[in-house]
Amino acid sequence: MDLASIVYLGMTFGLLVIFVMIVVRTYSKKRKDEGEIAKYRMLDDD
Amino acid sequence: MENQTYNYAIVRSFVTWSMIWGLVAVLVGVIVSLQMVNPDLNFPPYLTFGRLRPVHTNAGIYGWGIGVIFAAFYYIVQRLCKVPIWSDKLAKFQLWLFNATITASAVTLLLGYTTSKEYHEMEWPIDVMVVILWVAFSINIIMTILKRKEEQMYISLWYMMAAIVGVAILYLVNSAAVPVSFFKSYSAYAGTNDANVQWWFGHNAVAMVLTAPFLGMFYYFLPKTTGVPIFSHRLSITAFWSLIFMYLWTGAHHLLWTPVPDWIQTLAMGFSIMLIAPSWGSVFNGYLSMNGQWHQMRENYLVKFLILGITFYGLQTLQGPMQAIRTFSAFIHYTDWVPAHIHMGTMGWVSMICFASIYYLIPRIYGRELYSIPLADLHFWLTLVGQLIWSISLWIAGVLQAGMWNAMNSDGSLTYTFMETMVEMYPYWWARVLGGVIYMAGLVIFIYNIYMSVKKGEPTAVPTITTEGRA
Amino acid sequence: MWEKKPILLLVLATCAIMVGTIVTMILPFAWVNTEADRIEGVTPYTxxxxxxxxxxxxxxxxxxxxxxxxxxxxxxxxxxxxxxxxxxxxxxxxxxxxxxxxxxxxxxxxxxxxxxxxxxxxxxxxxxxxxxxxxxxxxxxxxxxxxxxxxxxxxxxxxxxxxxxxxxxxxxxxxxxxxxxxxxxxxxxxRDAAETTIVGDLVNPYADANQETISGWAPIYADNCAACHGPNMEGEIGPELIGEDYDDEILFTIIYTGITDGGMPSFSNLGTDKVWKLTNYIRTYQAEGSQ
Known part of the structure; x- marks a missing residue:
């Protein structure tokens, strides 16, 4: 494997890890209510 | 009631001016489409295709698109933050500067003062005006959010904030130039570097002007119209981070097969494909928000505009990545397929959301109901039909011309000369004129309907407006 | 966290935007328009x-x-x-x-x-x-x-x-x-490097074509030649063709490869068939001009 492939692969893997972290954090049970409250609150302003 | 101090005057002004610039953009669009079929309609030096086309694109993107963004977000940010905008004076200044900038752009472009960079043609003094304009808007929005009384920040605010920094970075970097005089400058970058910077700007202007704020508007106006919350706020957040991260890698898909280094092209191609995910995250979020509410498509004209808008967004974000694939780009790039693609985004997605936003705002900022719902329905159908004729005819034209450009004889020579391929385009260019005229008819009806609503609309049942905050 | 902190959100959004920007827009300056890119002979504009x-x-x-x-x-x-x-x-x-x-x-x-x-x-x-x-x-x-x-x-x-x-x-x-x-x-x-070379013997495939067939090829002349040599071969930007008498092979070669230094472009991209048709058309009508 040449250097370019290693860089590409490493980058892909790094991005995947960050993405999984965001998804896990956003969708954790603990944060369910916290994550969804804004969409109800925005309806009350009238 | 706290909303008594909301500043709706500024929203009203931006709505009015954006509609005026929208009409200018479409009218000039129809004129240049006629110049394409009949060169005698060029009136040199000022009214030639080469000078009018940038007027069309810039009036559309900056006058109409950004005008509606200013209107919608001055409304949205006050409602979501439950506080009036931070500075009425700054907003007023911004309104005047906005109109001065768009006017100056149109005049200087016709006079031939241009950098030639697509969607960034204006010369450096106007760049300075744009920067001041954007800073004024950014400060007002950010300060309002900082002083908000509602703790939660709804996704619409996220998209607007990302667009605020995104536009600032893009515009400043691509503006860099060395002035020769007040009306002429040379790019700070040369050749291949200049191309790469320009399309990093060009494609991300689509992201930060024609995508992020409009997703924010869609996420706000859809639940407000249907009365039910969006399907998932967390999905919108996941899509948000993915979208603003990935878009910036994709500019070079406009430069496939050019001397720009291959690895940049490859990255652009890969990230363009990946962008389907966050784009369709928003599309699904919109569709799933309609669960149990699909009957509103029939009953509520606003829902039609919003759902057709997000549908065009979904189609646009599938077609775009296809075009970003090297082999497909080799075939289709530089043909009329490309304007067909762009116009599905601008006439379909962006303008549908603009129309819905203005229809939604009118009763709330003027205290008067819409003058005529049948006219709004007619406007919807003219918009849809005009758009479809426009894009479909030029997709066919693009495939036809690409096929002719690539056709080869058995002895390895080309089958057609360039002119033989060009003359085949005329019928499709006429179809485009037709599509544009139908679309413009819809726009005129829309403006008439809005005007009549303001003049003669029934007062809204619950007054949502007070005299305070009027300018 | 950033869900309720606008300044933090702005900073994070800026970071997200800057990653792709740095890799695909800023880094390339290290490789593009460097000495390695230089081509001898490329000069600034006068x-x-x-x-x-x-x-x-x-x-x-x-x-x-x-x-x-x-x-x-x-x-x-x-x-x-x-x-x-x-x-x-x-x-x-x-x-x-x-x-x-x-x-x-x-x-x-x-x-x-x-x-x-x-x-x-x-x-x-x-x-x-x-x-x-x-x-x-x-x-x-x-x-x-x-x-x-x-x-x-x-x-x-x-x-x-x-x-x-x-x-x-x-x-x-x-x-x-x-x-x-x-x-x-x-x-x-x-242009010199790409000069078209003709491989093999030149044989006029339309040597036996009759007058009527040949006159049907007039549009090829009109579309590709008339702008310079005149609609009736009387010449304008390019020389008059009437009265010239090249043989088939020479005329074909001139049209096919062009005259690089003489302002005559190569028409090889029309293909051998159309160039042979032109050759025959011009040879047939160059006595009196095309009509």
Missing amino acids: ALQQEGRDIYIRDGCNNCHTQTVRPLVPEVLRYGDYSKSGEFVYDRPFLWGSKRTGPDLARLGGKYPDAWHYKHMESPRSMVPKTNMPDYGWYSNNLLDPQMIQRKMETLGFPYTAEEIKDLEGKNDMDAMVAYLQKLGSDIPW
């Missing part, structure tokens, strides 16, 4: 050429014409050698464009004689009847501003002489435009 380029920008020619040939077979056949990064190092801004309503112009320089361009810019439809390109005859009425052009050369840091600036007196937009168009893509000697 004062007249640069002014032509600025007129090209002023009138938005880039809205309809591209200036980059992609490394694809039909494209190289149609326009010439594919574009290289080093050819554009003096281009501020780049003018690659995004739409080919008209043909690509990256390799236009040297394809036609100056006279062709003057006539074509004046009235494109007089030479290419069905084109939708507007007339630019008004260029001839616009005198250049030598002082301004000198300032532009200073700003760009391009070499120029006082004499060169003085020569701009009395010249107009048209002269500048033609000078620019003739420079396009001609800094590398691709």
Whole structure:
């Protein structure tokens, strides 16, 4: 494997890890209510 | 009631001016489409295709698109933050500067003062005006959010904030130039570097002007119209981070097969494909928000505009990545397929959301109901039909011309000369004129309907407006 | 966390935006337009050429014409050698464009004689009847501003002489435009390298064609030759063809390969069949002119 492939692969893997972290954090049970409250609150302003 | 101090005057002004610039953009669009079929309609030096086309694109993107963004977000940010905008004076200044900038752009472009960079043609003094304009808007929005009384920040605010920094970075970097005089400058970058910077700007202007704020508007106006919350706020957040991260890698898909280094092209191609995910995250979020509410498509004209808008967004974000694939780009790039693609985004997605936003705002900022719902329905159908004729005819034209450009004889020579391929385009260019005229008819009806609503609309049942905050 | 903190959200959004920006927009400056990109023979524009380029920008020619040939077979056949990064190092801004309503112009320089361009810019439809390109005859009425052009050369840091600036007196937009168009893509000697070679014996496949068949090929002449050699072969930009008497092989070769230094473009991209038809058509009618 040449250097370019290693860089590409490493980058892909790094991005995947960050993405999984965001998804896990956003969708954790603990944060369910916290994550969804804004969409109800925005309806009350009238 | 706290909303008594909301500043709706500024929203009203931006709505009015954006509609005026929208009409200018479409009218000039129809004129240049006629110049394409009949060169005698060029009136040199000022009214030639080469000078009018940038007027069309810039009036559309900056006058109409950004005008509606200013209107919608001055409304949205006050409602979501439950506080009036931070500075009425700054907003007023911004309104005047906005109109001065768009006017100056149109005049200087016709006079031939241009950098030639697509969607960034204006010369450096106007760049300075744009920067001041954007800073004024950014400060007002950010300060309002900082002083908000509602703790939660709804996704619409996220998209607007990302667009605020995104536009600032893009515009400043691509503006860099060395002035020769007040009306002429040379790019700070040369050749291949200049191309790469320009399309990093060009494609991300689509992201930060024609995508992020409009997703924010869609996420706000859809639940407000249907009365039910969006399907998932967390999905919108996941899509948000993915979208603003990935878009910036994709500019070079406009430069496939050019001397720009291959690895940049490859990255652009890969990230363009990946962008389907966050784009369709928003599309699904919109569709799933309609669960149990699909009957509103029939009953509520606003829902039609919003759902057709997000549908065009979904189609646009599938077609775009296809075009970003090297082999497909080799075939289709530089043909009329490309304007067909762009116009599905601008006439379909962006303008549908603009129309819905203005229809939604009118009763709330003027205290008067819409003058005529049948006219709004007619406007919807003219918009849809005009758009479809426009894009479909030029997709066919693009495939036809690409096929002719690539056709080869058995002895390895080309089958057609360039002119033989060009003359085949005329019928499709006429179809485009037709599509544009139908679309413009819809726009005129829309403006008439809005005007009549303001003049003669029934007062809204619950007054949502007070005299305070009027300018 | 950032869900309720707008400043933090702004900072994080900026970071997200900057990653792709740094990798695909800022880093490439390390590799592009460096010494490795340099191509011998690529020179800055002269004062007249640069002014032509600025007129090209002023009138938005880039809205309809591209200036980059992609490394694809039909494209190289149609326009010439594919574009290289080093050819554009003096281009501020780049003018690659995004739409080919008209043909690509990256390799236009040297394809036609100056006279062709003057006539074509004046009235494109007089030479290419069905084109939708507007007339630019008004260029001839616009005198250049030598002082301004000198300032532009200073700003760009391009070499120029006082004499060169003085020569701009009395010249107009048209002269500048033609000078620019003739420079396009001609800094590398691709035309010599790409010269068409004919392999094998030349045999006229239509040697036995009758008069009627041959007269049916008139449109090929009208579309490709008449603009320069006149609708009746009486000559204009190119020489008169009436009375010339080349044999089949020589005439075919001239049309097919062109005369690189003589202003006659190669028509090899029409294919051997059409070039043989032209050869027969011209030979049949050159006694009296085509009718």
